[in-house]
Amino acid sequence: MVECPICGAEVEFGAHTVVGELMECGDCGTELEVLNLKPVTLGEAPETEEDWGQ
Numbered sequence: 001m002v003e004c005p006i007c008g009a010e011v012e013f014g015a016h017t018v019v020g021e022l023m024e025c026g027d028c029g030t031e032l033e034v035l036n037l038k039p040v041t042l043g044e045a046p047e048t049e050e051d052w053g054q
């Protein structure tokens, strides 16, 4: 389990999760993206999948 960066709730984190994977916080409903695995870091996913601005 990892902590949602938005609301602090615990988010279920699968053993096969990879960087870039999107998941949704069951508590606040925010779409989260896996930014890093060691340590596990989640960030708020961009609203549009291919609009990274860089």
Ligand SMILES: [Zn+2]
Binding pocket: 004, 005, 006, 007, 008, 009, 025, 026, 027, 028, 029, 030
């Ligand atoms: Zn949340």
